[in-house]
Amino acid sequence: xxxxxxxxxxxxxxxxFGTFRAVDGISFEVQRGEVFGILGPNGAGKxxxxxxxxxxxxxxxxxxxxxxxxxxxxxRRVKERIGVQLQASGYFDYLTLTEILELxxxxxxxxxxxxxxxxxxxxxxxxxxxxxxLSGGQKQRFSIAATLVNDPEVVFLDEPTTGLDPQAxxxxxxxxxQVHAEGRTVVLTTHYMEEAxxxxxxxxxxxxxxxxxxxxxxxxxxxxxxxxxxxLQSRSPLPMEGLRALPTxxxxxxxxxxTYLLQAGDAASTVSALVEWARAHEVSFEQLEVKPATLDEVxxxxxxxxxxx
Amino acid sequence: MAVWHLxxxxxxxxxxxxxxxxxxxxxxxxFVVVFGLFRLDQPSSAKLTVVDQSQDxxxxxxxxxxxxxxxxxxxxxxxxxxxxxxxxxxxxxFVLVIPPGMAQTVAGGATVREPVSLVxxxxxxxxxxxxxxxxxxxxxxRANLLLADAPSxxxxxxxxxxxxxxxxxxxxxxxxxxxGVMIYAVVGMATILASYRQEKILxxxxxxxxxxxxxxVGLVLAHVVLALVQAGIILxxxxxxxxxHVYGNLFWVAVLVMLGNIVFLSLGFIVGSFAESSQAANGxxxxxxxxxxxxSGVFFSSDSLPAVMRVVVKYLPLTPLLEALRGVxxxxxxxxxxxTQIAILLAWVAVTAVVAVRVFRFS
Ligand SMILES: Nc1ncnc2c1ncn2[C@@H]1O[C@H](COP(=O)(O)OP(=O)(O)OP(=O)(O)O)[C@@H](O)[C@H]1O
Ligand SMILES: [Mg+2]
Numbered sequence: 001x002x003x004x005x006x007x008x009x010x011x012x013x014x015x016x017f018g019t020f021r022a023v024d025g026i027s028f029e030v031q032r033g034e035v036f037g038i039l040g041p042n043g044a045g046k047x048x049x050x051x052x053x054x055x056x057x058x059x060x061x062x063x064x065x066x067x068x069x070x071x072x073x074x075x076r077r078v079k080e081r082i083g084v085q086l087q088a089s090g091y092f093d094y095l096t097l098t099e100i101l102e103l104x105x106x107x108x109x110x111x112x113x114x115x116x117x118x119x120x121x122x123x124x125x126x127x128x129x130x131x132x133x134l135s136g137g138q139k140q141r142f143s144i145a146a147t148l149v150n151d152p153e154v155v156f157l158d159e160p161t162t163g164l165d166p167q168a169x170x171x172x173x174x175x176x177x178q179v180h181a182e183g184r185t186v187v188l189t190t191h192y193m194e195e196a197x198x199x200x201x202x203x204x205x206x207x208x209x210x211x212x213x214x215x216x217x218x219x220x221x222x223x224x225x226x227x228x229x230x231x232l233q234s235r236s237p238l239p240m241e242g243l244r245a246l247p248t249x250x251x252x253x254x255x256x257x258x259t260y261l262l263q264a265g266d267a268a269s270t271v272s273a274l275v276e277w278a279r280a281h282e283v284s285f286e287q288l289e290v291k292p293a294t295l296d297e298v299x300x301x302x303x304x305x306x307x308x309x
Numbered sequence: 310m311a312v313w314h315l316x317x318x319x320x321x322x323x324x325x326x327x328x329x330x331x332x333x334x335x336x337x338x339x340f341v342v343v344f345g346l347f348r349l350d351q352p353s354s355a356k357l358t359v360v361d362q363s364q365d366x367x368x369x370x371x372x373x374x375x376x377x378x379x380x381x382x383x384x385x386x387x388x389x390x391x392x393x394x395x396x397x398x399x400x401x402x403f404v405l406v407i408p409p410g411m412a413q414t415v416a417g418g419a420t421v422r423e424p425v426s427l428v429x430x431x432x433x434x435x436x437x438x439x440x441x442x443x444x445x446x447x448x449x450x451r452a453n454l455l456l457a458d459a460p461s462x463x464x465x466x467x468x469x470x471x472x473x474x475x476x477x478x479x480x481x482x483x484x485x486x487x488x489g490v491m492i493y494a495v496v497g498m499a500t501i502l503a504s505y506r507q508e509k510i511l512x513x514x515x516x517x518x519x520x521x522x523x524x525x526v527g528l529v530l531a532h533v534v535l536a537l538v539q540a541g542i543i544l545x546x547x548x549x550x551x552x553x554h555v556y557g558n559l560f561w562v563a564v565l566v567m568l569g570n571i572v573f574l575s576l577g578f579i580v581g582s583f584a585e586s587s588q589a590a591n592g593x594x595x596x597x598x599x600x601x602x603x604x605s606g607v608f609f610s611s612d613s614l615p616a617v618m619r620v621v622v623k624y625l626p627l628t629p630l631l632e633a634l635r636g637v638x639x640x641x642x643x644x645x646x647x648x649t650q651i652a653i654l655l656a657w658v659a660v661t662a663v664v665a666v667r668v669f670r671f672s
Contacts, residue, residue, distance in 0.1 A: 056516055076518045084516035090508030094322040106314040107519035150517075 007032045007154055007185045008053060013062035015048050022048040024209035025062065030154075030187055035180050037200035038189040039295065041307050045209040046189040047087055050158055053187075054084050066154060080108060083152035085143050087159050087189075091131045097142055098127045101149055108150035117145040121175060137168030144175055155179055157188040161195060173198055191307065193295035205299060212302045220298045226250040226263040227293050230270060233259045234285040242281065246273045263293075311519055315527025323535055329497055333535055337489030337543050344481050345551030355437040357381045357403045357445070358396075360389045365412035374448045375405070381444060396430055398640060403441050404430040424464040431469060442467060479554045482547040483562075483634040484607035486540045490566055491573045491601060491627055493539065494532060496594035498577025501528070503590035506581075511671050529574055536570035537563060544638075557641040564644060565637060568654050569630040575661035576626070582668040601627040629653040 008030035015023040023045040030036040038046045051057040053064045055075040064071045066078045091100050098114045105111030118124050121141040126134060134142060140160055147155055160176065161169040169192075176199055180186050190196055196203045197217045205213040205220070213220055221227045226248070238260060243252045248265035255261060264270040267290050278285065299307045323329055357375065361368050376383050384401075386392045395401045406428040414425050429445055431438050449465045505511045514524055540562065547553035555562070580597060584590035604618065605611060605627035614622060622628050629650035636642045644651070 054516060056512065079516065079518040084513075086509055086513055086516065088509065089513040090510050091513070092318070092322060092510065094325040095318060099318065099321070103314055103318045104517060106311045107514075107517040109518075146513075 005031050007034075008036075008064070008066050008187065010049075010053060010064045011062055013049065013052055013064055014060045015045075015052055015057060016060045021060075021209050023052065023059075026204075026206070026209075026211050027062075028204055028211060028214060030185060032185055033180075033183065034202065035176070035186045035188070035200045037196040037203040038187070038206055039191075039193065039196045039203050039299070039307075040189075040206035041191065041299075041305075043208075044206040046206055047158055049206070050156055050187070050189060054082060054156055055079060056084075080110075080150065081153050083147035083150065083155040083184075085147045085155075085157045085160060087162075089143070091142070091146065093130060093132055096128045096130060097123060097145075100131070101146060104146055104149045110151060111149055112151050117148055120148065120178070121145040135168075137164055137171060140164060140168070140172055141175060144172075144179070148179065152184065154185045154187065157186065159189055159191070162191065169195070193299070193307065196295055203295070205295075205302060207299075207303045207305075213298070217295060218292070220295060221292050224293050224298060224301055226265050228264045228267045228270070229291045229293055230262040230264055230267070230274070231259060231287070231289040231291075232262075232274075232285045233257065233287040234283060236283060238283060238285075239281075242277060243274075246270055246277060312523050312527050312530075315524060316530045319528050319531030320534065323531060329493070332496065333489070333493040333539055334542055336492070337485050337539065338546055340485050340488070341482070341543055341546050341551065344478055345547065345553070354380050354382055355403060355435070355441050356384055356401060357405055357441065358384045358386050358392050358401050359405045359407065360386050360392050361407045362389075362409040363407055363411040365410075367411040367415050368407045371407065371411075371448070371452055374452060375445065378444050378448050381441065393430065396432065399432070400640075402432040402435040402437070405445060406430065427463055427465050429465060429467045431467060476554070478547070478551060479639060480635065481608065482544060482553045482555065483638045484631055485547070486543050486562075486566065487569060487605075487627055487631045487634055488602055488607045489539050489543055490536045490570050491630075492595075492598050494536065494570050494573030495577040495580065495598050496591060498532065498574045499580035499584060499590035499594040500587045502578055502581025503584045504587035506670070506672060507586055509672065515671055529571070532574055533567055533570050536566050540566045555638045557637040557639065558643070561637040561644045562634065565630060565634050568651070568658070569626065569634075572626045572630075572654055572657040572661060575658065575665045578665040579661060579668055582665070582670060601625050604628075606631045624653060626654060626657045 006029045008028075010029070011027050013023055013026050014021060026045075026049060028036075038049065040046050048057065052059045053066065053071060055071040055078050058072065067081055069078050071078050092103075095103065097118060101114035101117050105114070115124070115127070118127055121144055123134075123138060123142055123145065126138065126142075131139060131142065144157070144160065147157070157176070161172050164172065173195070176186060176188070180199075186199075188199065200217065202214065202216050203220060204211045213223075215223070235258060237258070240252055240254070243249065243260060243262060246262070246264075248270050249262050250265065251261075251263040253261045262270070262274075271288070271290060274288075296307055299305075323333075359372055359375070361372060372383060372385075375381055386404075389404075389406060392401070392404045396404055408425060408427070411425065427449060429442065431441065435441075446465055449463050453463050515521065544553075544555055544562075548555060576597065577594060580593045581590050584593055604614065604622045605625050606622075607627075611619060611622050611628055629647075633644070633647040633650040633654075636647055637644060
């Protein structure tokens with residue numbers, strides 16, 4: 001990758017409110033065509049960081065540039081080429097969806113037609129409705145349509161799925177994939193590990209104003225001391241010591257229904273050792289499931305805390 | 310270009326916001342209808358201006374007699390020309406002219422053939438005209454009796470004057486215009502701003518390349534148009550439905566409405582910047598406008614307030630606006646006859662604009 005491929009460059013970004021440092025010196029790059037995630041708990045500084053990059057907030061120190069333009073010195077030109085979805089922002093109450101998109105389009109030198117935008121997000125039928133009459137999921141989709149009004153090269157989505165039911169969330173993921181497939185670079189923030197795993201090529205894990213890890217979801221998991229989860233179920237009780245003695249196994253926990261959960265450093269060697277061990281001890285098990293650890297566990301390992309409480 | 314589209318969009322939003330329309334249009338209209346239906350302008354007394362050109366024993370006795378008759382409030386004036394002028398403008402309604410040399414003439418006694426002629430100038434259209442005429446005639450007749458031997462020594466002649474008929478309702482109309490423009494501009498702007506901030510609409514707009522200035526120019530222009538529509542509807546209803554009068558130049562009325570509107574919009578902007586929510590903005594907006602509605606002379610002239618209050622009230626923005634509006638609408642004066650009022654309003658524009666810019670916040 002050359003530096004030319006960096007659509008966003010952030011260097012030593014700090015944002016303080018009084019003596020409190022909401023963003024405490026973060027640096028990262030986002031490459032063209034990437035879906036980049038910022039993952040972190042409430043108050044981690046995700047929104048603040050994003051808004052500094054979008055030119056909505058002035059960083060206390062450090063720099064951010066988008067498409068090669070400094071987001072402070074060339075804020076207007078930056079805004080012309082990016083699309084911004086704020087965390088839970090409203091739109092005018094007394095205008096129809098078409099009218100809002102039409103109006104926002106006028107703020108830009110280059111714009112897409114309201115009909116085309118509504119079709120992209122599947123809201124053609126609601127063209128003459130007002131935002132107040134939309135469901136939660138429809139509102140978020142409309143807000144993405146508004147984000148695309150200037151046909152932006154870079155799209156920022158701040159918690160696009162927070163507060164949505166699983167169905168609406170999946171629906172929105174498809175929409176983000178579609179926006180990405182149109183060749184736009186996407187930066188999104190989320191609380192949901194699953195969302196980051198599904199959508200993002202790379203994820204910055206943020207906690208208390210700093211980035212504690214930055215990599216692809218798979219690599220983040222792989223870097224865990226025990227990145228695999230092996231679940232098995234047995235009718236007869238199994239000796240815990242025997243399971244614990246298997247190669248690369250770090251932790252064994254017993255659940256209800258005779259299930260056992262093993263945390264392992266390697267999948268293949270542990271599973272084959274497990275099968276041997278079962279044959280040797282003449283025990284059988286009904287189910288065997290092997291999964292990589294989740295980003296939730298990555299967060300726990302990195303910070304010692306749960307992502308959500 | 311963007312400003313034009315914002316302006317149109319804001320007009321649409323206003324037109325679709327039923328609550329805003331109620332406060333902007335229906336609320337002041339209720340006042341027009343209520344005061345138009347009740348005949349509130351039946352005064353129980355009338356002011357009589359006496360131009361006493363004699364200033365002697367007899368004329369003074371006559372004036373005392375008039376004072377004793379009740380109903381009449383006597384006001385003395387030396388200058389007939391200015392009294393006539395005031396009468397023509399509708400500022401006063403009755404003038405009694407006592408000619409010079411009353412005492413000598415009376416002393417002359419029966420040798421005088423010609424009766425002395427007192428002239429009552431009156432506003433034909435005034436509701437009290439007949440009553441005042443008969444009271445003055447009664448006093449003059451009694452004076453004649455007292456002067457004994459010459460029963461028709463004093464003669465009273467009446468002289469109708471074509472005066473402007475300014476009823477209490479006419480006085481109220483510009484008051485309602487000022488009140489309507491004030492309340493909607495302050496409360497409306499405050500709630501809009503607070504809710505735009507609360508719902509992060511302001512921040513969403515800030516995320517586009519549009520300048521904040523243009524955003525607010527579009528918003529203010531739409532509200533200025535609303536204020537003009539408001540004034541038009543209030544005056545139109547008053548004049549067409551309830552026979553109110555506007556004598557002055559409507560262009561000056563419009564200029565004043567716009568000037569006042571700008572002051573109140575920026576007041577509303579300041580309120581909206583402080584208020585945490587649109588409900589709070591509504592409450593504070595009402596608290597700011599209520600005292601002005603009562604003290605700045607919507608319903609009665611603020612001249613009748615205690616002196617201490619008058620000093621304060623004089624500088625509240627609604628007071629000069631109403632003074633100038635009434636002067637322009639009722640006395641048909643040009644705008645430049647009100648330099649003090651306009652200066653106070655412009656000072657308010659300047660001060661509120663500076664404060665508004667300083668207290669404004671996006672989130
Ligand atoms: N304008 C402000 N003034 C003072 N403190 C602020 C301000 N904005 C944010 N903060 C603080 O900075 C910290 C980071 O806030 P931020 O909104 O960036 O978090 P976040 O990661 O987006 O959280 P969430 O997931 O809840 O949206 C929080 O502790 C917040 O209270
Ligand atoms: Mg946030």
